[in-house]
Amino acid sequence: MDPDFRVSPLAVAVLSLLHAGPLHPYAMQRLIKEWGKDRVINVGQRANLYKTIKRLQDAGLVAVLQTERDQRYPERTVYELTAAGRAAAPAWIAGLVAVPRNEYPQFPAALSFLMLLDPQDAQRALEQRAAALAGSLQEVEASLAELGGTLPRVNLMDDEYERAITTAELAWLTGIIEDLRSGSLTWNEDMFAAVAQFPPDPDADGQSPG
Numbered sequence: 001m002d003p004d005f006r007v008s009p010l011a012v013a014v015l016s017l018l019h020a021g022p023l024h025p026y027a028m029q030r031l032i033k034e035w036g037k038d039r040v041i042n043v044g045q046r047a048n049l050y051k052t053i054k055r056l057q058d059a060g061l062v063a064v065l066q067t068e069r070d071q072r073y074p075e076r077t078v079y080e081l082t083a084a085g086r087a088a089a090p091a092w093i094a095g096l097v098a099v100p101r102n103e104y105p106q107f108p109a110a111l112s113f114l115m116l117l118d119p120q121d122a123q124r125a126l127e128q129r130a131a132a133l134a135g136s137l138q139e140v141e142a143s144l145a146e147l148g149g150t151l152p153r154v155n156l157m158d159d160e161y162e163r164a165i166t167t168a169e170l171a172w173l174t175g176i177i178e179d180l181r182s183g184s185l186t187w188n189e190d191m192f193a194a195v196a197q198f199p200p201d202p203d204a205d206g207q208s209p210g
Helices: 009-019 025-034 048-057 083-098 106-111 118-147 153-182 189-195
Strands: 060-070 073-081
Touching: 009 025, 009 048, 009 060, 009 073, 009 083, 025 048, 025 073, 048 060, 073 083, 118 153
Parallel strands: none
Antiparallel strands: 060 073
16 A cells, blocks of 8 residues: 555545445445535546546546346445455554644634724623533534434444534633633733734844855
């Protein structure tokens, strides 16, 4: 296998599904959605799934088993794991679980420059986010209640994780919003201008480069 192969959530999902047996792409997409995994794995566009399978095939991790022909459906290619693919999936999963990675999410990046909004606008934006998170939390709870009777808990750990993370963020947002409402957290343009100044360069000797 190419050591430079870029591991993605969708690639992990494809290899994991094929561990249970050969599948065609439509069945992979359907299973991911039926299990509620489309909340964490983007399979909205089947073209992305085909591209991922092609990358896995080029890397020698999956292979074509057969092509199914049925007058009722378009021709479907069935894929199976190679020996390398069967070994790769557990190694990928162990690595992704064991090693925290900075994925550079958008929300913390925006928070780091929240001072560009005035406190009232920031409060409104955070209130909108809190409302959206509350809705997402209800959806996760509903999904756990629905799938809890059909899937073992180990298949629902991503939902449990999402519930825990969303609950924690919502609690933090609630505290920040309350601080903005009370005025205990506030800022202005002068504060931003002050922190945006470059500190003195300790290595500078005061001379212009010649």
